[in-house]
Amino acid sequence: MSEPDEVRKAAAGAVADLTERNALLVADLAAEGLVLWDLRRDAAGTPRGRSRPVLPWDELLNGPVPPARALERAVQTDGPARLLLVNTFPDGPHNASALDALRRARPDATALTCDLRLGDLLAEVIADTPLNRWYDLVTLQRNDDGRLELACRLLFPTGARRGEKAPVAVECEAADERGTVFAVVASAQERRYTLVTRRTMRVPPGRYTVTAELGGPGRVRFRGLPAEPVPDDRTWAELIGAIPARLPPPVTAAHLVCAIEVSGPPERVAERLARADQTIAHAAAELRDRLRVSLLAYGPHAFERRAVDAPVEIRLWAGTADEALDELENLAGTTHPGYPHAAALECVLAEVAARLDPPEPGARTAVLAVGGRPAFPPRVHPSEILPCPVRHDWAAAVDVLADRPGTALGAIHDRPEYASDVWLRLSDGAPADLAAVDVQRLGASLGLAPAAAQRLPFPLAGSP
Amino acid sequence: MQPTGRVKENPGMEPERGAPPAEHNIAMWGPPGSGKTTFLAALTIAMNRRQDGWKVVGANGPSTDALIKLTASLATQRRFPAATRGTERYRWYLIGAARERRRSLLRRRAPEDVRIGLDLLDPSGELFNQEHSGYAGAHGELIDNLVNSRGIVFLFDPVREFEDGDAFDYLHGVLSQLAHRMLDSPEFAGGRLPHYLAVCVTKFDEIRVLETAEKLRLVTSDVADPLGFPKVEPEDAQELFRTLCEVSATGNAEMVHNTLAQYFRPERVRYFVTSAIGFYVDPLIGAYDRDDYQNLLPEAESSRAVRIRGTVHPINVVEPLLWLGQSLAADRRGRSAR
Numbered sequence: 071m072s073e074p075d076e077v078r079k080a081a082a083g084a085v086a087d088l089t090e091r092n093a094l095l096v097a098d099l100a101a102e103g104l105v106l107w108d109l110r111r112d113a114a115g116t117p118r119g120r121s122r123p124v125l126p127w128d129e130l131l132n133g134p135v136p137p138a139r140a141l142e143r144a145v146q147t148d149g150p151a152r153l154l155l156v157n158t159f160p161d162g163p164h165n166a167s168a169l170d171a172l173r174r175a176r177p178d179a180t181a182l183t184c185d186l187r188l189g190d191l192l193a194e195v196i197a198d199t200p201l202n203r204w205y206d207l208v209t210l211q212r213n214d215d216g217r218l219e220l221a222c223r224l225l226f227p228t229g230a231r232r233g234e235k236a237p238v239a240v241e242c243e244a245a246d247e248r249g250t251v252f253a254v255v256a257s258a259q260e261r262r263y264t265l266v267t268r269r270t271m272r273v274p275p276g277r278y279t280v281t282a283e284l285g286g287p288g289r290v291r292f293r294g295l296p297a298e299p300v301p302d303d304r305t306w307a308e309l310i311g312a313i314p315a316r317l318p319p320p321v322t323a324a325h326l327v328c329a330i331e332v333s334g335p336p337e338r339v340a341e342r343l344a345r346a347d348q349t350i351a352h353a354a355a356e357l358r359d360r361l362r363v364s365l366l367a368y369g370p371h372a373f374e375r376r377a378v379d380a381p382v383e384i385r386l387w388a389g390t391a392d393e394a395l396d397e398l399e400n401l402a403g404t405t406h407p408g409y410p411h412a413a414a415l416e417c418v419l420a421e422v423a424a425r426l427d428p429p430e431p432g433a434r435t436a437v438l439a440v441g442g443r444p445a446f447p448p449r450v451h452p453s454e455i456l457p458c459p460v461r462h463d464w465a466a467a468v469d470v471l472a473d474r475p476g477t478a479l480g481a482i483h484d485r486p487e488y489a490s491d492v493w494l495r496l497s498d499g500a501p502a503d504l505a506a507v508d509v510q511r512l513g514a515s516l517g518l519a520p521a522a523a524q525r526l527p528f529p530l531a532g533s534p
Numbered sequence: 535m536q537p538t539g540r541v542k543e544n545p546g547m548e549p550e551r552g553a554p555p556a557e558h559n560i561a562m563w564g565p566p567g568s569g570k571t572t573f574l575a576a577l578t579i580a581m582n583r584r585q586d587g588w589k590v591v592g593a594n595g596p597s598t599d600a601l602i603k604l605t606a607s608l609a610t611q612r613r614f615p616a617a618t619r620g621t622e623r624y625r626w627y628l629i630g631a632a633r634e635r636r637r638s639l640l641r642r643r644a645p646e647d648v649r650i651g652l653d654l655l656d657p658s659g660e661l662f663n664q665e666h667s668g669y670a671g672a673h674g675e676l677i678d679n680l681v682n683s684r685g686i687v688f689l690f691d692p693v694r695e696f697e698d699g700d701a702f703d704y705l706h707g708v709l710s711q712l713a714h715r716m717l718d719s720p721e722f723a724g725g726r727l728p729h730y731l732a733v734c735v736t737k738f739d740e741i742r743v744l745e746t747a748e749k750l751r752l753v754t755s756d757v758a759d760p761l762g763f764p765k766v767e768p769e770d771a772q773e774l775f776r777t778l779c780e781v782s783a784t785g786n787a788e789m790v791h792n793t794l795a796q797y798f799r800p801e802r803v804r805y806f807v808t809s810a811i812g813f814y815v816d817p818l819i820g821a822y823d824r825d826d827y828q829n830l831l832p833e834a835e836s837s838r839a840v841r842i843r844g845t846v847h848p849i850n851v852v853e854p855l856l857w858l859g860q861s862l863a864a865d866r867r868g869r870s871a872r
Contacts, residue, residue, distance in 0.1 A: 451741075
């Protein structure tokens with residue numbers, strides 16, 4: 071009878087000698103029969119073990135083939151392989167004789183007897199095996215001209231063992247809906263990389279110091295991220311293909327001006343507020359403290375006698391995203407009565423054009439209108455909508471905004487199929503549908519988030 | 535109007551006992567919804583703004599009540615009179631400034647007002663479809679009314695014609711019956727009716743009408759008009775009427791023009807471009823603004839109902855009636871002289 075440590079030592083030695091070509095066959099003489107484990111290293115140098123279906127003693131010993139021959143056949147391998155025999159059920163009626171028969175058939179094998187759970191022991195042995203490759207994190211490198219190249223950050227050298235940790239600084243940019251991939255590759259002397267593991271998570275853009283923790287060969291966990299990354303099922307080719315050629319210059323500051331129509335049925339107004347909320351929240355997630363938000367609520371002009379005509383309310387100017395989201399809550403339940411067939415979008419656009427400061431390099435401005443009614447025309451119009459009392463001309467205001475450097479215009483319309491000219495001008499002819507806004511796409515079109523083609527599957531290498 | 539037996543059956547049109555007779559009778563006529571009631575509601579306002587001594591007075595209690603109500607609706611509440619339900623019958627007098635009568639050798643006779651009777655028989659739309667075109671009911675009353683008048687105000691609503699295009703249907707039926715009734719009259723000479731006809735193209739304040747007039751280069755402005763309203767001179771009004779007929783929804787309005795020419799003597803027809811409410815006048819500017827002249831406000835998002843935006847400045851509402859009155863007076867003088 072051997073001690074478990076002797077078994078562990080024998081197994082560890084055999085695993086250490088594994089290569090892609092030289093396998094290890096472990097025969098577990100268990101209570102129910104013979105359990106065989108095939109172990110070999112994969113292309114990344116990671117030992118992998120796989121058990122075969124159990125061969126019952128009755129089938130081996132009482133079958134048509136003589137027992138000794140049947141046992142010998144059971145441990146035959148296709149290629150070169152060491153054999154480790156472990157009798158884990160010494161009190162079994164067949165185990166001792168079977169072990170003897172196998173030793174006679176394979177005198178080169180290591181044979182041990184020890185009452186233990188061999189599968190668990192093998193898993194521990196593999197996890198404790200030192201790396202025989204370098205492990206690197208896949209990152210992207212941005213050149214001065216914006217071109218992107220694949221790069222690596224060393225995580226663990228050869229010989230590293232389970233439990234070792236490696237901090238690494240990365241910079242996450244916007245990724246696609248599946249998130250940023252933390253991929254580990256292995257390389258040997260010849261620096262040919264093989265994928266070891268890839269895990270993904272949706273990481274808000276920003277700088278992170280990630281701690282990679284080695285759980286054994288082929289097992290790396292990442293800590294320091296908002297959540298635990300999960301396995302990613304994309305192929306390496308897919309991931310490489312998703313890397314854009316260039317990364318546009320980073321947005322240093324962004325100003326989202328959101329104008330929301332608060333006229334019409336209350337449920338429609340509530341829906342518009344909800345879409346504005348989503349859009350602001352999404353932009354804030356992408357840009358964090360680089361984002362400033364302005365919020366305007368507007369309704370129709372009042373043409374009644376003695377009525378106060380104040381259709382545009384500036385609820386917030388260049389505030390934080392949180393302030394804007396709070397203000398949206400305050401707007402809930404607000405509706406402006408008045409002229410029923412138009413809203414003062416022309417006054418909103420004129421006000422915004424007048425209020426915006428001169429553009430700064432690298433700063434983005436996005437003007438987003440959320441509503442449904444047409445604007446008031448500057449003069450008598452075939453639509454029969456009354457002219458704006460102050461004669462604001464929406465087309466002129468749109469021209470001013472469209473010509474402003476770094477400024478993008480967008481629109482979310484109640485029913486895009488009925489959108490009037492001003493809404494089409496604001497959205498290049500295609501307003502987003504209030505009922506189904508793709509905020510990611512809208513954010514990209516406003517320059518507040520990278521477009522799908524500009525999303526990075528891997529993190530950028532950050533400064534330590 | 536000299537009340538006929540049939541008209542006497544309609545208490546709304548019967549003058550009160552003791553009321554002096556009118557010198558001339560004018561009938562209002564136009565398809566249902568063409569704005570007859572609104573036109574008349576604007577009459578008091580129009581006369582008030584003219585300040586030339588003309589006024590409108592109800593010939594009986596119901597007509598006086600209606601006059602007060604219609605005027606208040608337009609001037610104070612800034613709402614259009616409700617659509618007619620059933621048949622409404624009104625009779626008013628237009629009373630002009632007193633004129634001096636001939637002096638006799640023995641005594642000076644008291645001055646006497648000019649008095650024009652104005653009848654409105656306003657049936658609701660349903661009563662005037664094809665099934666009710668027989669000589670009965672409201673339709674029969676209307677024909678009676680027209681037979682007994684010698685002056686007619688015919689309202690043509692170009693906006694309604696553009697959308698519905700039913701003016702010809704209405705006109706043709708009524709004129710055929712009117713001609714039939716007058717066939718034996720010596721006045722029905724040359725196959726034409728003896729009436730004077732004021733064709734009033736309404737809704738000049740609406741964009742489509744004013745823009746059509748502008749495109750035809752028919753719009754002028756009167757420097758003496760403190761409001762600076764655009765206007766179409768009477769001699770150009772027929773051209774505008776003809777052009778507006780060409781854009782009828784059914785294409786039949788062109789026949790309206792031709793039908794009028796068939797039935798009425800050309801020298802007895804005059805065209806007027808009118809508006810019951812006029813153009814919007816901004817109180818701060820106090821004059822017509824070509825960039826902002828619409829005087830209608832929609833009521834609600836889901837409704838086509840409108841109300842009046844600003845003050846009411848009727849255009850050519852009195853003029854057709856005065857022209858008819860003067861024409862009829864001249865006609866009577868001519869006959870007397872003969």
